[in-house]
Amino acid sequence: GFSSGSVTIGKILTGGGSTITAASPTSITEAGGAVADITLKEDVAGALKVNKDVFPDGDTVKLVLSPGFTWDTVTLIPQGGFRSDSVDKAVHTEKNGCSALYLKINTATTSQPGQLVIKATVKADEPFTTARDVKVTYGGTNPGVGGEKIAEVTVAKYLVSGLTVAAKSTLDAVAGRLNQQIGNFTIAEGLPGDLASGRLVSFTLPEGARWNRLPTIAREAGNGELRLYGTIDDGRTVVYAVDRVSTARTIFCFKNATVDLAVYVPDELKVTVKGPGINTEVAVANVQAPLTLSAGGGTIRIGLQEQPVGALTIQENLVGALRARDTAGKRAVLRLSLPERFRFSKKPTVAVTAGDLELGDEIRLEDNDRTLVIPVKLSSATAVEKPATTREVTGEENTAETVAEQVGSTLTVKDILLTVDRMAPEGDVALDVSGSALSETESLFPSSLNKLTCVLARCLTAAPVGIRAEVVFTIGSTGYRVGGEEREMDVAPYIKDGRTYAPVRYLAYAVGLTDEQMHWDGENRTVTLFTGERLIQFKVGQKAYVLQGVAIPMDVAPETVNGRVMLPYRYLAQALGLEVRWDAENRQVIIR
Template sequence: MRRLLLIMNLLSVLLICLVLTFAGSAFAETTNKALWVPNVSPDSTVQLGGLCISETYAMSIKPGDWVTIKLPSFTELNKMTFYFPEQGKAITVTFYKDNYSVGSATYNYGEEALLIGGTTASSEIRLQAINKQSVTLKVCAVPAWPTTKTFRTYIHFDEVYIKPVAPGELESSDIKVTLDAPSTSGFSSGSVTVGRLLTFGGSTITADSPTNITEDGGKIADITLKEEVAGALKKNDADFLQKNTVKLVLSPGFSWDNVTLIPLGGFSKDSVAFAVHTERDGRSALYLKINNESSGSPGQLVIKASIKVDEPLTTSRDVKVTYGGTNPGVGGERIAEVTVAKYLVPGLTVTAKSALDVVAGRSNQQIGSFTIAEGMPGDLPQGRLISLTLPEGAKWNQVPQVSLEAGSGVLEFRGTRDEGRTVTFVVKAASSERAVFCFKNATVDLALGAPEELTVTVKGPGVSSTVTVAHVQAPVAVSAAGSTVRIGVQEQPVGTITIQENLVGALRTRDAAGNRAVLKLTLPSGVRFARIPTVKVTAGDLELDATGIKLDDNDRTLVIPVKLSSATPVEKQAGEQVGSTLAVEDILLTVERAVPEGDITLEVSGSALSETEDLFSPSLNKLTCVLARCITPAPEEIKRKVVFTVGSTRYQVGSEEREMDVAPYIKEGRIYAPVRYLAYAVGLTEERIFWNSEDFTVTLLTGKRVVQFKVGQRGYVLQGIYVPMDAAPEIVNGRVMVPYRYLAQALGFQVSWDPVKQAIIIQ
């Protein structure tokens, strides 16, 4: 029997392994496809078709998966772009002889570069360029399980040099990208055609350097159309707008204006004509009419043109021309795309390049980089100033380094003001071309009260803009269980205070002078600790100096020395890692009579929490949380008789007759009366009645109890205990009406009903 059970268990394990194996092979894959396939020619720098890699099923790709993307040996990568739609980021990679760059950072071949993610991001993707034909995409982190999000990236081969190659040297005219991944990877191996090499019979276009234009339009770069062989572009004079088309389509928002064609090579003077036509999508297209095919040698056509701007645009952009058509000598609707102009808008533009994660209360922390770009040359005239200002709670430590990404201008650091919050630069030399300046490698000092999104306000000629450069995380999270205390009462218990490190080692052991670092919990004026609470570490390896825990500042401040900082992360839900957690329990508060009603706010500060105490005012170097709510005991209720009458807006309190703006009524056997006037009648003042318009609750405070009613809810809360009712409060003419019997009972009063007088009597 025991042997049979063992065999059955082994079979079960084998079955599970088989299921997992087949599941992994069925689902662990990507779909690799080309976005478009252009025709290209040898000995030219071209844009190949785009490549899309998309995960078929969520969570197929896992940390450690990689895929190598390789172009043929007769190509050389100059520039490519990775676009990740989930993150909304496009990253450009530029290839050089001995190294490559990602953004502004340069790497040797074989070194890894970060494309997406970082220390706190849910996804992390890295790139390793091997050479000018081969790169490897590596997945280091993925969104937490479970998720329905799938991996997807678009890869654009923006600039690829096609080496000279003869037809006999190729097995196929297809230019294929090879994708190679291990069998255990979530990526699929295979090849995708991203271009076709036309060693005969095709055509393409190139363009000179882009010109600059404004809302007035203007001349664009000269475009050169080249045939690969004579006669490649077939005659289409019969209906050149419909059949055997050859067209050059402008970017949206622009239209062809003056056009001149200069035929060269095998094209004679009247071989090619043109017409401007508006496409169905509204874009302006230049259609070429081939009257006579080229002969003797391949034809060339130089297109000189100016364009118009359909409407003034508010942002700068590239103006592009897409070459395509159905003519056999073209071969597709989108064969090549060239940039012919840059549309410029006057004024400076401030753009974030990166935003890093930083910690509040820390010094010398690196922030992200950003650019200031001229819309047009001369937007930054010589002698003008640019100021960069941080918000309250932040100061510059290392001034940003300035590098020139475009143009020829010069910026020079001038000085610091506003107690270190603002740095200024002066334009030493204006640029004759549109200038783009990058500000990078800056560090800042942060107070505990620094804003969650750290921004830089840029002011200069015609610009006042804000850009986010860092995401600020508090070193600890402080929360309190919440309680209610009363004025003039001693030794009142309140709930536990929990302090959780958001990162390992958040609480320091030593301050800048080498002294024991302490954590301070400070109560507001008029409130003090009745005794030293219990302080203990509930998670992690943080150690406190229990012998040094004391009360200070007339018992308003609890001082907690840190003996040893945490070193080991603690796992939370969904794989999140934090530092240690400490709890402050058995808290008793004494509240003096001068304390106002409202929240009792606890301030958390100290050298264990902040290393920038000497740089900022105490009001900025603290964290806060609401520890309790303070209420004033109501005076003894006045013994009196109150009478409300159904249908009447007059009611009687003792011998006094009063007026209200809504009358009691009977509904479904219950008598409803306005809660506010009922409260007034039994002696509650305006300060004892709280209306919350967001959740439609009304709260009444007496000397002995707290009562809460909610509109639409068949029940009320008395001293934190839910008491059911058979009817629900409702709003009539702007007043909350409640079944009077439940309200009177909740407040501790006797109620009776006079059916003859239709009167409610409360005593």
């Protein structure tokens, strides 16, 4: 599968005065075969001395094969000062199991240096599953050699059937950009004809990437041919078909391709290669995110308004990362979006704190105050040097070096106040950063792939409110007492079927809950209470209440009186974890 001709693959001048070279490596398989011609040449007449002891011991000259291969047939062609009977040969196995060709110098040269051409075949001791080089190590104790391991030459390439994929280059690309150049890669046949007629080879990009300019095919070796079959998977996969089966081992190089990238794409862009007997990946680009987000964090609680969180820093990782114009030529914007049930209490303060990026004046809140929209007036054009960092360098002596990094501009969003709905979930509050200023590929990929995300804050349940004083309700009276304070309600407690009913809302007020911690769902006739530790739901007409998602049975159901949900004290006190006592003499319910 390789071109004919002679090329020096290895050449060493030994201390004793002999040289070994090899022609171009041949190709062999598990059946073995001929290896490249090896030429052994004296630099001066008489350099290789006659063997003094019993051959092959003493003043040895030997050529040792790579492990797993054995010398098969060997022909010596003497030239120069060597005559036909000047050199003999024998094959022996070394102590390490390697096959060695020993040369016996019968007669030393006198008038001119000797030269010996070795034509040989080798056998593979057993089939290999991976390709490898077949090498010969030249050495020996003969003074004309100079040592046991003097030179190493490659004489053959052991080939196995099957395709292999390799990266030739890996380039840098930017997420959220169109037409990003990627590195070149190759597909090589192990043996001629590995790519059979009609077979297909496909290259698939990861989610968040699609082909823009398809790869150009260049044949680096052999005579096989591929043709474009088509693209599938919405542009993520390109498929090629075998147009001509090779008779010489073929290597295809796929080069000069470009891709379109979403903002959310792997840092290392890999192409998945599938074909006859192969399913592997090859890295073609290192992808840089256009921005780095850093949030100051903070804790907020469910059902509360105007809660402050730390500032957000938006760092351009490269100059011009934020665009001033979208693909239609309109003013580009950056969008900072909160999850459902969270909103900005007011417009935060936005400022460029480093670099020459310029923002528009129309910074505003949209989407019911869930989204902060930041127009970009002018993209950054000048790099900013980040503060230098020091890192250790390991070597003979541990040293430190200062590393400076060039970046784009920096935005700071501060004075962030959040209002949290009573039905908001606990956990991290993820802020999504998107918009035409960030991505050129909004129209190509789903919005879920064209955004960056950071944790802006942590949301907890509302702060627990323990009962601060004794609470007293009197049957038939709209007045109730919290500690020493007298209060009024619009419906009086009553007794029904031996149960003492009271309005849920005023009982909740009495133990310290606020309107923000109560929610009435008129459609489902359900009242929900939020405390720092509990979520409680009562539904009118249903003989069970829900505590932390678990149904707790009751022997009576809540009912409405004058628009108020009425419930026996005992169940509400039980749900809130409070102590309740009945004063029969004064017809009062006392809660502690």
